[in-house]
Amino acid sequence: MRKEVVICRCEEITEKEIIKVIKQGYTSLDEIKRILRCGMGHCQGRSCMTIIARILSQQTGQPISKIKFPTSRPPLKPIPIETLSNYSSEHE
Amino acid sequence: MNKTADVIVIGAGIIGAATGYYLAKKKLKVYVLEKRFPCFGSTGRCIGGIRQQYTHPLSINVMRESVQTFSTLSQEFGKDVEWFQGGYLFLAHSEEKKQTYLKAIQIQKEYNILVRFVSQDDCAKIINGLSTDGLLGGAYCPTDGQANPFAVTYGYLEGIKKLKGKVFTNTEVTKINLSSNKIKSVITNAGEFFAPVVINAGGPWAKNVAKMVGLDVPIEPERHESLVTEACERLFDPMLVDYRADGCYFIQNYGTGHFIGCYTPVPNQPGDNIKASSEFITEMPRRMARLVPKLKGIKVIRQWAGSYEMTPDGNPIVDKTPIEGFYISAGMCGHGFMFGPALGKFMSELIIEGKSSLPLDDFALNRSFGKAETMK
Numbered sequence: 001m002r003k004e005v006v007i008c009r010c011e012e013i014t015e016k017e018i019i020k021v022i023k024q025g026y027t028s029l030d031e032i033k034r035i036l037r038c039g040m041g042h043c044q045g046r047s048c049m050t051i052i053a054r055i056l057s058q059q060t061g062q063p064i065s066k067i068k069f070p071t072s073r074p075p076l077k078p079i080p081i082e083t084l085s086n087y088s089s090e091h092e
Numbered sequence: 093m094n095k096t097a098d099v100i101v102i103g104a105g106i107i108g109a110a111t112g113y114y115l116a117k118k119k120l121k122v123y124v125l126e127k128r129f130p131c132f133g134s135t136g137r138c139i140g141g142i143r144q145q146y147t148h149p150l151s152i153n154v155m156r157e158s159v160q161t162f163s164t165l166s167q168e169f170g171k172d173v174e175w176f177q178g179g180y181l182f183l184a185h186s187e188e189k190k191q192t193y194l195k196a197i198q199i200q201k202e203y204n205i206l207v208r209f210v211s212q213d214d215c216a217k218i219i220n221g222l223s224t225d226g227l228l229g230g231a232y233c234p235t236d237g238q239a240n241p242f243a244v245t246y247g248y249l250e251g252i253k254k255l256k257g258k259v260f261t262n263t264e265v266t267k268i269n270l271s272s273n274k275i276k277s278v279i280t281n282a283g284e285f286f287a288p289v290v291i292n293a294g295g296p297w298a299k300n301v302a303k304m305v306g307l308d309v310p311i312e313p314e315r316h317e318s319l320v321t322e323a324c325e326r327l328f329d330p331m332l333v334d335y336r337a338d339g340c341y342f343i344q345n346y347g348t349g350h351f352i353g354c355y356t357p358v359p360n361q362p363g364d365n366i367k368a369s370s371e372f373i374t375e376m377p378r379r380m381a382r383l384v385p386k387l388k389g390i391k392v393i394r395q396w397a398g399s400y401e402m403t404p405d406g407n408p409i410v411d412k413t414p415i416e417g418f419y420i421s422a423g424m425c426g427h428g429f430m431f432g433p434a435l436g437k438f439m440s441e442l443i444i445e446g447k448s449s450l451p452l453d454d455f456a457l458n459r460s461f462g463k464a465e466t467m468k
Contacts, residue, residue: 011348028129028261030128030129030132031129031130031261034129034130034131034136034242034246035242035246037348040394041322041323041393042322042323042393044393044394071396073368073394073395073396074368074370074373074394074395075373075392075393075394075395078322078391078392078393079391079392080388080389080390080391080392081321081377081380081381081387081388081389081390081391081392082377082381082388082389084373084374084377084378084392085374085377085378085380085381085388087374088374088375088377088378
């Protein structure tokens with residue numbers, strides 16, 4: 001088996017760590033995210049969450065179509081504080 | 093499967109997890125029932141600040157105990173909970189605010205909290221990049237801090253499992269059966285559970301849970317929103333609190349370097365809507381950049397919302413109830429994560445010994461709710 005494959009690049013979480021948590025009984029993406037921080041970094045899970053869903057599916061036998069994804073939250077991509085504050089109603 | 097335990101805890105947030113853990117440590121068989129997954133309610137939406145700067149003596153004492161406990165959790169769990177004593181700095185931009193903090197400091201010092209009022213210059217030294225525009229100084233407590241709410245809550249829950257307890261996720265309580273005036277069983281979508289003791293640690297849903305046994309508790313959720321930025325190099329250690337009507341509070345996460353923060357909306361936003369708003373994600377960055385202009389270039393990566401479960405006086409309800417075996421630990425008013433470890437210990441004493449080592453009278457269910465916390 002591959003040893004150190006990084007799945008969540010932003011938070012540097014490996015396949016091994018993810019499988020370990022699934023084996024502990026955490027079999028939802030929401031729980032895996034909260035325990036390991038995968039999907040909480042710069043890309044907000046946009047690169048890794050589908051890969052984690054596939055690992056979860058392989059480990060537990062749940063079909064991918066039945067796996068619930070964590071809520072996607074704004075902003076769609078990282079936006080600087082200055083850019084956002086220029087839109088504040090206080091400054092209109 | 094045998095669904096009988098000594099204690100059923102409703103809710104796997106920090107309150108349920110900590111209370112369940114200290115009961116399990118005292119050899120009780122604990123089942124935690126969680127309608128979604130741990131930290132789904134308020135705990136997982138909070139920003140992880142831990143402070144002793146309160147004005148109510150009971151809150152100060154609870155927080156002294158909590159700070160003590162937080163400092164031992166990484167060792168107790170064998171896992172880093174990212175506890176970091178970076179302090180809290182409350183900024184005073186008006187003479188009125190300064191006087192409020194000076195009075196608070198006087199009370200806090202009676203309880204040996206290491207807190208002091210610091211000058212504008214000192215504030216600028218403590219917070220790298222702080223704008224001192226209109227600043228008169230601040231209330232600074234270096235022994236306040238932060239921890240990771242997920243790591244702490246999951247740590248407690250793992251502890252419960254090791255102590256022969258169980259955590260049931262996706263298990264929503266729909267009904268509580270009484271026999272005369274005593275707890276008999278709890279009905280969920282996953283069947284019936286039996287225990288003589290039930291703890292309502294339902295957070296924003298605590299009022300609904302209490303209704304199941306015919307109790308009306310004065311707990312109403314209000315929406316609070318938060319955001320987090322990308323990680324960056326360490327800029328400053330404390331939670332920076334600006335309590336002006338258009339202020340905000342934020343902290344740099346010790347473990348990861350992300351800035352995480354929120355503000356208290358004016359007017360408040362009662363109700364169970366916890367959708368994120370476009371107003372917040374533009375207004376919060378403006379407020380952050382006003383305080384620390386050098387944050388301008390840092391990117392916001394996520395926003396979300398959660399609930400403060402408010403009581404009329406801004407203090408929690410931690411008590412037994414007129415129903416035998418039914419306890420409540422809820423209405424945390426935004427302080428659940430930091431109060432959690434201490435309240436978990438005290439609640440476990442209340443349940444097992446009939447009273448807690450720190451009297452919780454001011455958090456009683458039947459109090460008058462007249463004396464409000466000024467450092468809400």
